[in-house]
Amino acid sequence: MNDMTEFQAPDITVRKNQGLVLAADFTLPQPLDRYTDEDHQVWSQLYARQMEVLQGRACNEFMEGLTRLPIEPHRVPVFDELNQALGAATGWQIVAVHGLIPDDVFFEHLANRRFPVTWWLREANQIDYLQEPDVFHDLFGHVPLLANPIFADYIQAYGVAGLAAKSQNALHMLARLYWYTVEFGLIATPDGTRIYGAGIMSSRTESIYSLESDSPNRIAFDMQRILQTRYRIDTFQKTYFVIDSFETLFAATQDLERLSQYYNAIRDLTPIGAGDIVSTDTVIHAGNREGWSASDDV
Numbered sequence: 001m002n003d004m005t006e007f008q009a010p011d012i013t014v015r016k017n018q019g020l021v022l023a024a025d026f027t028l029p030q031p032l033d034r035y036t037d038e039d040h041q042v043w044s045q046l047y048a049r050q051m052e053v054l055q056g057r058a059c060n061e062f063m064e065g066l067t068r069l070p071i072e073p074h075r076v077p078v079f080d081e082l083n084q085a086l087g088a089a090t091g092w093q094i095v096a097v098h099g100l101i102p103d104d105v106f107f108e109h110l111a112n113r114r115f116p117v118t119w120w121l122r123e124a125n126q127i128d129y130l131q132e133p134d135v136f137h138d139l140f141g142h143v144p145l146l147a148n149p150i151f152a153d154y155i156q157a158y159g160v161a162g163l164a165a166k167s168q169n170a171l172h173m174l175a176r177l178y179w180y181t182v183e184f185g186l187i188a189t190p191d192g193t194r195i196y197g198a199g200i201m202s203s204r205t206e207s208i209y210s211l212e213s214d215s216p217n218r219i220a221f222d223m224q225r226i227l228q229t230r231y232r233i234d235t236f237q238k239t240y241f242v243i244d245s246f247e248t249l250f251a252a253t254q255d256l257e258r259l260s261q262y263y264n265a266i267r268d269l270t271p272i273g274a275g276d277i278v279s280t281d282t283v284i285h286a287g288n289r290e291g292w293s294a295s296d297d298v
């Protein structure tokens with residue numbers, strides 16, 4: 001997640017980063033000596049729990065990346081070690097950051113195949129829910145797919161598109177693509193629908209809900225539709241978009257001219273609500289909206 005609107009560093013971010021100095025590009029060396037035994041214990045617990053729930057739910061490319069990279073079950077990964085394997089796989093590197101960083105800095109990193117990863121970990125009393133990204137979300141959730149060559153190209157293309165969108169005053173639209181793909185994306189596979197979004201990957205409850213609940217909509221990927229669709233950051237998603245391949249996602253994001261046309265086409269239209277279905281949708285599953293309140297339609 002990277003939404004800098006009215007950004008204020010949460011207390012935990014401030015506390016964890018006390019005394020740590022940032023470089024101009026908002027990175028810092030991973031402060032390995034700050035990890036406590038409790039941190040490694042929390043990592044172990046989260047890792048074990050997700051590995052159990054993701055069997056048969058995560059896409060194969062994610063599981064392959066997890067196996068290929070030194071992302072260990074019992075300790076917070078060492079970024080330098082991980083970077084050797086990741087660099088060899090796709091030329092990507094991860095860089096440590098305090099937490100959320102300004103949009104233009106974020107895009108600049110992605111466009112240069114550097115993925116910013118929050119270095120610190122949630123505490124034992126926040127194991128189930130933490131609003132801001134930590135190292136478990138950023139690393140376990142996002143990094144395995146960076147070992148996949150096509151997904152790796154997609155994230156770089158997103159960074160390039162982000163830099164372009166900023167100058168076109170279109171960031172609020174492009175941010176929806178990140179949300180509905182990188183964070184909460186599903187993919188159709190010969191074995192059934194699978195998860196590839198990191199926001200789902202790092203959440204035990206949403207891993208099950210996104211695939212198995214009758215409540216949310218599941219709709220086929222449509223770039224213009226996504227760019228026009230609001231999202232909710234405070235509840236499970238009302239709608240998940242399902243891609244047919246990473247190639248489709250990459251091709252649609254690499255085409256900057258087409259993206260500009262979409263921005264211009266929808267800029268003055270009312271955004272589509274997070275839980276709405278529209279006539280042009282290819283609906284895979286129409287949610288029964290169970291458990292939704294009226295405010296869920298905004």
Ligand SMILES: [Fe+2]
Nearest residue numbers: 001133183198
């Ligand atoms: Fe994220």
